[in-house]
Amino acid sequence: MSPLFRLRQISQRVSGGAIVRERDLGPGPVRVGRGTDCDVEVPDLAVALLHLTLSAAGPGEVRIAPAAGAATLFDGRPLGPQGVVLEAGRACTLALGSFRLGLAPDPETQGTIRLTLERAHAEEEAPEKVTPPVKGRRAASWALALAILLGFLALPVAGFLARPLPPVAETARALEAEAHYQEAGLGPDRAWNSGPLSSVHGPLVTDCKACHQQAFTSVTDATCRSCHAAAHDHAEPARLLASMAAPPPMIAAARAMAGLPPGRCTACHTEHEGAALRNNPATSDCAGCHAALDSKLPDTDLVNASDWQRDHPQFRPHVVAGFDDAGPRLLRVALDAGPVDRNGLVFSHAQHLSRRNAVARMAGRLSAYGRPLGCADCHRADAAEIGFRPIEMERDCGACHSLAVAGAGEQVLDLPHAEPEKVVALLIALRPPAAPRPAVAGAPRTVPGAGTAGSGAVAEALARARAPFLPGGACHDCHEIRAESAPGRLDFAIAPVHLAGRFYARSQFPHGRHEEMRCSSCHKAPSSTTSGDLLLPPIGTCRQCHGNARWAAAHPEAEASGACATCHWFHPDARAPTFEALQKAALATRARGVQVAMR
Numbered sequence: 001m002s003p004l005f006r007l008r009q010i011s012q013r014v015s016g017g018a019i020v021r022e023r024d025l026g027p028g029p030v031r032v033g034r035g036t037d038c039d040v041e042v043p044d045l046a047v048a049l050l051h052l053t054l055s056a057a058g059p060g061e062v063r064i065a066p067a068a069g070a071a072t073l074f075d076g077r078p079l080g081p082q083g084v085v086l087e088a089g090r091a092c093t094l095a096l097g098s099f100r101l102g103l104a105p106d107p108e109t110q111g112t113i114r115l116t117l118e119r120a121h122a123e124e125e126a127p128e129k130v131t132p133p134v135k136g137r138r139a140a141s142w143a144l145a146l147a148i149l150l151g152f153l154a155l156p157v158a159g160f161l162a163r164p165l166p167p168v169a170e171t172a173r174a175l176e177a178e179a180h181y182q183e184a185g186l187g188p189d190r191a192w193n194s195g196p197l198s199s200v201h202g203p204l205v206t207d208c209k210a211c212h213q214q215a216f217t218s219v220t221d222a223t224c225r226s227c228h229a230a231a232h233d234h235a236e237p238a239r240l241l242a243s244m245a246a247p248p249p250m251i252a253a254a255r256a257m258a259g260l261p262p263g264r265c266t267a268c269h270t271e272h273e274g275a276a277l278r279n280n281p282a283t284s285d286c287a288g289c290h291a292a293l294d295s296k297l298p299d300t301d302l303v304n305a306s307d308w309q310r311d312h313p314q315f316r317p318h319v320v321a322g323f324d325d326a327g328p329r330l331l332r333v334a335l336d337a338g339p340v341d342r343n344g345l346v347f348s349h350a351q352h353l354s355r356r357n358a359v360a361r362m363a364g365r366l367s368a369y370g371r372p373l374g375c376a377d378c379h380r381a382d383a384a385e386i387g388f389r390p391i392e393m394e395r396d397c398g399a400c401h402s403l404a405v406a407g408a409g410e411q412v413l414d415l416p417h418a419e420p421e422k423v424v425a426l427l428i429a430l431r432p433p434a435a436p437r438p439a440v441a442g443a444p445r446t447v448p449g450a451g452t453a454g455s456g457a458v459a460e461a462l463a464r465a466r467a468p469f470l471p472g473g474a475c476h477d478c479h480e481i482r483a484e485s486a487p488g489r490l491d492f493a494i495a496p497v498h499l500a501g502r503f504y505a506r507s508q509f510p511h512g513r514h515e516e517m518r519c520s521s522c523h524k525a526p527s528s529t530t531s532g533d534l535l536l537p538p539i540g541t542c543r544q545c546h547g548n549a550r551w552a553a554a555h556p557e558a559e560a561s562g563a564c565a566t567c568h569w570f571h572p573d574a575r576a577p578t579f580e581a582l583q584k585a586a587l588a589t590r591a592r593g594v595q596v597a598m599r
Helices: 137-162 168-177 199-206 221-227 237-243 249-257 349-353 358-365 393-397 420-428 455-469 539-543 549-554 579-588
Strands: 004-012 018-026 030-033 052-058 061-066 084-086 092-096 099-105 112-119 318-324 327-332 404-406 412-414 481-483 490-494 595-598
Touching: 318 579, 327 579, 420 455
Parallel strands: 004 112
Antiparallel strands: 004 018, 030 052, 052 061, 061 084, 092 099, 099 112, 318 327, 404 412, 481 490, 490 595
């Protein structure tokens, strides 16, 4: 039979004496707490609105279940979150703030549990001193405080002021020459170290002054540039500040008081955080500027980008739009606009990558290949395994596209590539014309070496010199040949050629990290029939792996991050050139078209 609950509430009169109220609560469960909807209301702010619940657990047994986070003492010991079951016939006391709730069998009614709620009696005052006095405790405290000030404040400050400050431009070199730099001690200095230095700055751990050149002043950009002279600004300082998201006024005021202006090197590069130097994007927010860049810099040509997977523009590579007197003209076009790379070359990837056509059979018979051609036969990775070495005709094409011609006897001549004038001269002089005949009275006077009998030899030489530039000729196979004078004249112009070394500014693609992938996974070269096809993967191809949580979960060994720094380099240099730098490089390394003329 489950017990019944009866509440006996005791309160004290102001004038003295006690007020006792009793009422039956029934079989329960009984709710105990500060809330007015509880069966037992305990008016104490230290008690939760619903502090605990009492319910029958068996014949004469009571289950005490505290609410989450409700602090309760059960017979002077903390009551765990799982509660307790009070055995039949046993009494206990629960401490609820300044109140005590007693549970005990009712002596007057069998099968009833009496709950007695009353305010706790005032505890006996604790003695003023719980431990006997220690002689000399005050003196020991002062001595310890002075030792701490001397060892961890006075000595480091004195050492800081005593060390010579190297000139800013010579900081890195001067550090190694200083005696204190080679000392392994300086233990008190380490108490001021807020955390371990990164591995690249580890040697500076014994010389705080190398970076912190003024006491109570943050590290300045000038100090960083004393060693990192090659680190360029991300953008013009004024435009960079204009694009940055303004912090809340209170934070901006706090930064100003601490000498922390926006746009500092340490805004992205945070030291004293461990062996790896924290840098973009771990401590900086690219989207803070680039999410609404056009509203902050209306004249910018950059497209807004706030998230790699959801809000990043289509890739916009630089392609050759044409040529002028200065050289190739680069144009930035989005891939979804179908750009054409007018590089001046005549080439078909589909023809060269076929597994069954004449090119494949020829490559299979050549000792240089012994099989159909593949991408790596022409595209060779550079030393950094970021991009590829420039295509060279003799090295990459010469095995199939030979420029060798038969000379006199068994002599074989190699025609020079990219030097049309020499080609013409060699072919004309390849075989001398027939010996001139003596002049005959009445016969017209001829040019020496090209007499009447030798006119056929001259025509043959001119035909040989013209052949490479005509359809089916060695030059015509790969280059666009423009005839610019009357028919029959040896007057041709080879269209300029420019093959881009890289298509994107401010970004890089490390091909070496993708060596396990097939080239055709990203580049649709096997189906390309013209050199104008821009065989670059669109953004959707990259999103299949990079920043794709589902793909990353299936390939935990891969590191396909979607962070901005995966492709973009913050500082514009050789790794992340600007559009102007790409255009300048194109003009400096262009292969100009050469007009061949013999009049």
